[in-house]
Amino acid sequence: MTETLPSLDDVRQSIDRLDGEIQTLISERARCAQQVAHIKLRESPETTVFYRPEREAQVLQKVMARNAGPLHPETMARLFREIMSACLALEHTLNIAFLGPNGTFTQTAAVKHFGHGVNTSPLATIDEVFREVAAGSADYGVVPVENSTEGMVSHTLDSFLNSNLRIIGEVELRIHHHLLVGEGTKTESISRIYSHQQSLAQCRQWLDANFPRAERVAVSSNAEAARRVNGEWHSAAIAGETAAEIYGLKQLHQRIEDNPNNTTRFLIIGREAVSASGTDKTSIIITAKNQPGALFTILEPFHRRGINLTRIESRPSKHDIWTYAFFIDFEGHQDDAAVQEVMAELEPRMREVKWLGSYPKAVL
């Protein structure tokens, strides 16, 4: 086998030549994006929308479908994610508000969705993320909405009840928690563990088995937990890799989550509607009276038209006692005939039907 291999120099020459070709093509692609920006500006000078989630989803789906290896389709799509992010930054640099501080999983989700070509601003609360996007100070916002182990982030759902913002995208992130400590902290000296309440819950069994006597202190975010540990030699934090890097902490134990498939879903919120990508989801809120058959009346038209529901959650409505808001996600786009028929049927029978938006299903 060995004698048929080319020399290292020869292969490196091939790599140099290919890199040159790839670079020329990326530059050509970037010039196309600049042209697209001029076209968009000419078509709607007052309300130019540079970021097009439906087109990005299609581009990434095509990359994955075309992929012939040896790289994994997702690895290839992540490379194109960054190329597109850099191209979009030539058109316009997006400002993305996320639930901070720096180092939260929400920031990781924002970068996974938009790539590194955007500015990200950490905000202290979910309410602030909604406010900044509504006011136009941020182009888009990223907030957590559900975790596979712990369920819904009710604050995010409640924020939609009082907002006119739309959902324009979703991101799923595999969540890995690590036990982080400052330099010099030993396992036996840990008497307090900080984390967000959801993360403490996601690592409950591991904590019971390994640190049954340590005090568990819930703080506003995992990143805040990491920040507090800095300088407290008897404390540890449960947080992710990014928080460990930002706050200079050591990973004493890795992947301590009880469920190895622990995933969190995040929503991207914005002000404009998104066109159909061909593989979309729609989210709505239906407010109904708590009377027999209410839920059946809502679900039956979806079933009759073969529309697949992907999630349903109920929350007490903020306005009337014994009235419930159902948060429903289903496959399809607001412009699809079948979706419009279901809505036309439900609107007169419900107290309120609110569209939260149609958006491409998460590709990566």
Ligand SMILES: O=C(O)C(=O)C[C@]1(C(=O)O)C=C[C@@H](O)C=C1
């Ligand atoms: O097709 C467009 O509308 C573009 O602006 C180009 C492009 C790309 O690089 O492919 C960049 C940003 C958009 O969000 C979508 C796609």
